[in-house]
Amino acid sequence: MEERFIAKKAPKNLQEFTSRWEAPSNIALVKYWGKSEPQLPKNASLSFTLSRAKTQTEVVFSPLEKPNKKVQFSLIFEGKEVLSFRTKLETFFERILPYQSFLAHYKLTIKSQNTFPHSSGIASSASSMAALAACLVDFESNFTSFSEEEKLAKTSFLARLGSGSACRSVQGPLMAWGVHPLVKNGSDLLAVPVTNSHPIFASYHDTILLIDKGQKQVSSTLGHKLMYNHPYAEQRFVQADAHLAQLLPILQQGNVDGFISIVEKEALQLHAMMMTSDPYFILMHPNTLSVIQKIWAFRKETGTSVCFTLDAGANVHVLYPNEVASQTKQFIDAELLQYCENRQCVHDTVGAGIKKY
DSSP states (O other), X not given: OOGGGSOOOOOSSOOOEEEEEEEEEEEEEEOOOOEETTTEESSOEEEEEEEEEEEEEEEXXXXXXXXXXXXXXXXXXXXXXXXXXXXHHHHHHHHHTTTOGGGGGEEEEEEEEESSOTTSSSOHHHHHHHHHHHHHHHHHTTTSOOOHHHHHHHHHHHHHTTOGGGGGGSBOSEEEESOOTXXXXXXXXXXXXXXXXXXXXGGOEEEEEOSXXXXXXXXXXXXXXXXXXXXXXXXXXXXXXXHHHHHHHHHHHTOHHHHHHHHHHHHHHHHHHHHTXXXXXXXXXXXXXXXXXXXXXXXXXHOOOOEEEEOSSSOEEEEEOGXXXXXXXXXXXXXXXXXXXXXXXXXXXXXXXXXXX
């Protein structure tokens, strides 16, 4: 138990309360793949917080006549009750109840919606759990004295217990999660901002190419479990920490070429781990590879600072600085959208994290 995150007070008068928060997705530049309980990463990771790919969540806290041993809740996702989400949320509330015991006195009515397709390689669990955690901490702040820093820390801590990468969606634009010798105040329990990065990275673009909008072949939860007995797991953890050590000075210097090298290696190595797990998976589609080849050719021919990264799915995140945005978007329209489902993509930029709506 982390004592500093345990709610010290409870509401004296049980009253209904409504909280509405939105949280963005994030895209990891240095990936974490493999974790231990409770939601602790095997290696440190670093991500861009996004701005437009986000989840909006409303939670109504309704007082109960008698407290329950478990948190009572209902969930409406994009206008429908989605029973498949209940197990994940039940686990989440079981984990956080020791830190917010007052929730046993309320029924939570949760309504949530995304601005992007669910389970399509955009981190919907990250944005949804960060938004939900923001609502929970917002409610707690009615009867607990929090500094702004403490509120953000507890939100990140709680979000992590729902989805590991969700802790990185609470703030922005660059967030690190995990203990690392070069990350100031780095923690396995929550994500912290990475400061002193070059201004070029504060306005970076991320165009997410929706190559496959369907359900992922393997969930991130299962994927992380496959690292337990993976023959290359330990070397991968060492490698990720080494890449993070290389990337931090690159971000400070504004070294875009160095950024491209690390980020693309990280993307391919993530998928290499999935292709060599047992059971094994190939989550990239032929169109994913076609897009990667096109990006490499375009960068070689034009010298444009565009690169790609991938999450645990087929979709491609095209990353590029603001100064080449016009040229890169023309390239995307002309050469890459043909590989997307219904020519769809999400144009996004680096963002700041959670906010009320």
